[in-house]
Amino acid sequence: MSNAKVLPLLEPAVEPCCPPLTERPLTAAEAERTALMFKALGDPVRLRLFSAVASHEGGEACVCDISDVGVSQPTVSHHLKKLKEAGLLTSERRGTWVYYRVEPGVLAAMGQLLSPTAATA
Amino acid sequence: MSNAKVLPLLEPAVEPCCPPLTERPLTAAEAERTALMFKALGDPVRLRLFSAVASHEGGEACVCDISDVGVSQPTVSHHLKKLKEAGLLTSERRGTWVYYRVEPGVLAAMGQLLSPTAATA
DNA sequence: ATCGGATATCGATAGACGTCAACATAGACA
DNA sequence: TGTCTATGTTGACGTCTATCGATATCCGAT
Numbered sequence: 001m002s003n004a005k006v007l008p009l010l011e012p013a014v015e016p017c018c019p020p021l022t023e024r025p026l027t028a029a030e031a032e033r034t035a036l037m038f039k040a041l042g043d044p045v046r047l048r049l050f051s052a053v054a055s056h057e058g059g060e061a062c063v064c065d066i067s068d069v070g071v072s073q074p075t076v077s078h079h080l081k082k083l084k085e086a087g088l089l090t091s092e093r094r095g096t097w098v099y100y101r102v103e104p105g106v107l108a109a110m111g112q113l114l115s116p117t118a119a120t121a
Numbered sequence: 122m123s124n125a126k127v128l129p130l131l132e133p134a135v136e137p138c139c140p141p142l143t144e145r146p147l148t149a150a151e152a153e154r155t156a157l158m159f160k161a162l163g164d165p166v167r168l169r170l171f172s173a174v175a176s177h178e179g180g181e182a183c184v185c186d187i188s189d190v191g192v193s194q195p196t197v198s199h200h201l202k203k204l205k206e207a208g209l210l211t212s213e214r215r216g217t218w219v220y221y222r223v224e225p226g227v228l229a230a231m232g233q234l235l236s237p238t239a240a241t242a
Numbered sequence: 243a244t245c246g247g248a249t250a251t252c253g254a255t256a257g258a259c260g261t262c263a264a265c266a267t268a269g270a271c272a
Numbered sequence: 273t274g275t276c277t278a279t280g281t282t283g284a285c286g287t288c289t290a291t292c293g294a295t296a297t298c299c300g301a302t
Contacts, residue, residue: 035167050142132263194279
C-alpha cells in the first residue's frame with residue numbers, strides 16, 4: 001500500500017514550470033509547455049467544462065453533472081480527455097460514474113504565470 | 122467606402138468579464154469571450170511574443186526587438202495581430218518602428234479568472 | 243447471463259489555424 | 273524623386289481540431 005494520502009504541505013506539486021510571463025521572455029521549450037495549458041482552456045466548451053468541475057461542490061463533478069454544454073456526448077468526452085491530457089483535470093471511475101476534479105496546483109501555477117512583476121518600471 | 126459597418130473595434134476585453142472559473146460554471150457567452158484570451162496565449166509563438174513584450178523594459182517593445190522566435194517575419198506579424206485582436210496587446214507606430222505593449226489590466230483580469238475561490242470546501 | 247445506463251473510442255468530415263513566399267505600405271533619408 | 277528598411281497583407285498549402293454518428297466498454301441491477 002503506502003498510499004499515505006497526506007495533506008499537501010505548503011507547496012504542493014505545483015511544478016515551477018515557468019516564471020511569470022512578465023519576468024523575462026519565455027524560452028521556446030517553456031512556451032511549448034505552457035501553451036498547452038492555455039490552449040486547453042482556449043475552447044469555449046472546454047472552458048465551461050473546466051469551470052463546471054472547478055466550481056462544483058466538493059471540488060469534483062460527475063460527467064453527468066456537467067455534460068449539458070450544448071454538444072454531443074462524444075464531444076464532451078473528447079474535451080474532457082483533452083483537459084486531462086493538458087494536466088488540468090484528473091478522473092476517477094467510481095461505480096457507474098466517472099468523476100473529474102481539478103488537478104491541485106494548476107490554478108496557482110497558471111495564476112503565477114500571469115502575476116504582474118512587482119518592479120515593472 | 123460608405124459601408125462603415127465595421128466591427129466595433131473589439132471591446133476592451135479587460136473588463137470584469139467573468140467571475141473566477143471556480144466560482145460558478147461559466148455561461149456559454151462568458152466562455153466564448155474568455156476562451157478568446159486563452160486561445161490567444163495557446164500558441165507557443167504567441168506566448169513567447171507576449172512574454173517578450175510583457176517583460177521588456179519600459180513595458181513596450183519594438184517588433185524588431187522580439188521577432189527572433191524562429192518563424193518568418195510575416196508569421197510574427199500575423200501572431201501579433203492575433204494578440205491585438207484578442208485584446209492582449211496594443212500597438213503604436215513611432216517613426217520607422219511599431220511598438221507593442223501589454224493592454225493594461227489584462228494580466229489582472231486573467232489572473233482573477235484563475236484565482237481559487239477562497240471558500241472551497 | 244443479460245439488460246440498460248454511463249462513458250469512451252473510432253472513423254469521417256468540415257472548418258480553423260500556422261506557416262511561408264510574394265507583394266504592399268509606411269516612414270526615413272538622400 | 274527614388275531607394276532602403278521595417279512592418280503589414282494576401283493567397284495558398286498542409287495540418288490540426290471540433291464535431292458528429294456509430295460502436296465499444298464498463299458496471300450495476302435484474
